[in-house]
Amino acid sequence: MVRLLVCGGGNGAHVLAGLASSNQDIEVRVLTLFGDESKRWTSKMAETGFKVRVYEHGSVKEEIKGLPKFVTNDTALAAADVDVIVITVPAFAHAGYLKALKPYMKSSMILAALPGQSGFEFEVKGLWGDVAKDVNIISFETLPWACRIVEFGHMAEVLGCKEKIMGSINPGKSKEGADLTATLQKSMGEKPELVTYGHIIGMSLMGVNGYIHPCIMYGQWNDWDGKPLKEKPLFYHGVSQEGAQILSDVSDEIMAIAKAITKQFPQVDLSNVQHVHDWYKKCYPKEIKDNSTLYSCLRTNNAYNGLTHPTVQDANGMFSVDYKYRYLTEDIPYGLAVIKGIAVVVGLNTPATDKILLWAQKCMGKEYLIDGKFCGKDIKETRSPQAYGISSIKDMLDLN
Numbered sequence: 466m467v468r469l470l471v472c473g474g475g476n477g478a479h480v481l482a483g484l485a486s487s488n489q490d491i492e493v494r495v496l497t498l499f500g501d502e503s504k505r506w507t508s509k510m511a512e513t514g515f516k517v518r519v520y521e522h523g524s525v526k527e528e529i530k531g532l533p534k535f536v537t538n539d540t541a542l543a544a545a546d547v548d549v550i551v552i553t554v555p556a557f558a559h560a561g562y563l564k565a566l567k568p569y570m571k572s573s574m575i576l577a578a579l580p581g582q583s584g585f586e587f588e589v590k591g592l593w594g595d596v597a598k599d600v601n602i603i604s605f606e607t608l609p610w611a612c613r614i615v616e617f618g619h620m621a622e623v624l625g626c627k628e629k630i631m632g633s634i635n636p637g638k639s640k641e642g643a644d645l646t647a648t649l650q651k652s653m654g655e656k657p658e659l660v661t662y663g664h665i666i667g668m669s670l671m672g673v674n675g676y677i678h679p680c681i682m683y684g685q686w687n688d689w690d691g692k693p694l695k696e697k698p699l700f701y702h703g704v705s706q707e708g709a710q711i712l713s714d715v716s717d718e719i720m721a722i723a724k725a726i727t728k729q730f731p732q733v734d735l736s737n738v739q740h741v742h743d744w745y746k747k748c749y750p751k752e753i754k755d756n757s758t759l760y761s762c763l764r765t766n767n768a769y770n771g772l773t774h775p776t777v778q779d780a781n782g783m784f785s786v787d788y789k790y791r792y793l794t795e796d797i798p799y800g801l802a803v804i805k806g807i808a809v810v811v812g813l814n815t816p817a818t819d820k821i822l823l824w825a826q827k828c829m830g831k832e833y834l835i836d837g838k839f840c841g842k843d844i845k846e847t848r849s850p851q852a853y854g855i856s857s858i859k860d861m862l863d864l865n
């Protein structure tokens with residue numbers, strides 16, 4: 466029997482809670498600290514049961530029934546004697562769960578972030594201190610499913626499930642990598658295959674949304690004349706050559722960070738860091754029609770059909786860019802700013818990353834870079850190493 470605690474109350478949390486609790490060998494609990502979600506989920510589930518509808522190739526494949534043992538906002542109750550904790554919320558909500566869970570963590574536990582997004586490991590270390598050294602921490606690159614809640618507390622849908630997802634482990638005192646992955650795999654079912662390797666900082670460097678979204682935004686809006694548009698521009702399929710090029714340049718800088726780290730510390734495995742063009746070829750082998758360049762990957766990926774830029778509509782029905790959307794407000798503090806911070810610790814110049822950060826901070830009314838130095842007042846709101854007082858590579862990598 467594995468005791469699994471799912472943290473969160475959104476789309477991913479619904480799906481994981483439903484899928485895992487359909488397995489007789491897993492006891493599933495849900496902890497949601499947001500608003501009245503635990504109350505609403507508990508009463509709805511008692512009334513109507515709980516299920517996950519799974520689609521394959523656009524039609525319903527199956528409906529999986531599985532009832533979590535309980536849903537609560539009481540962290541002590543939720544965390545008592547659990548084996549695995551999976552946090553499945555957007556990155557800005559990670560800290561609330563980490564603070565609440567800290568007193569209940571034991572060295573044999575597994576803490577997984579699904580997904581971790583950039584800086585998750587720094588945040589755990591910053592908030593937990595020495596407790597973080599004991600616990601097995603796993604950060605995954607993404608959520609396994611494209612999914613959504615159909616009815617809160619009653620049903621969620623899996624629109625698509627990835628074949629494989631990649632994660633990295635920061636092992637605690639008591640467990641080995643293979644065991645940990647197997648325990649988690651059991652919680653999630655057969656698909657997706659969980660593949661874990663490499664140093665956990667690789668997941669920060671491969672938090673690709675943290676650079677894909679801001680770079681494409683930059684390519685579209687950097688030279689915008691401010692005149693509202695008749696239609697929302699396509700996000701990926703409308704990417705400019707400039708947007709694709711700067712994304713490639715940022716990705717080159719990230720590869721250079723990984724190379725500089727492994728040159729200095731050859732024992733650190735950063736084979737989990739790859740160029741975003743290779744990442745696209747790996748992740749969307751069937752969906753991309755022309756994978757010859759990064760630009761063509763973005764423009765011909767069927768998974769991106771119809772996705773548009775974040776915009777606001779005015780009284781005349783015209784569209785202007787929305788700088789408050791998560792493509793900047795989350796993807797900078799939990800993405801590109803973390804990568805910049807890692808580059809600073811490693812001692813590398815990152816002109817392409819700086820160009821995007823400077824543009825984004827202006828759009829967001831934030832301050833990260835001042836005269837080329839990563840020392841702005843809003844760094845403390847990011848998950849960069851600097852926000853947690855980490856300044857050496859050894860400290861950043863947890864090397865002895």
Ligand code: NAI
Nearest residue numbers: 473474475476477478499553554555556558608610611612
């Ligand atoms: P979601 O948008 O459904 O998360 C909402 C939940 O987060 C809420 O129900 C609440 O439990 C929590 N939350 C929201 N605001 C909060 C606050 N201020 N304080 C505390 N908790 C708060 O997220 P979803 O869809 O489950 O995704 C989780 C992560 O996976 C996100 O980072 C998302 O970008 C990523 N992802 C999601 C995919 C999807 O298909 N849903 C696909 C790929 C990645």
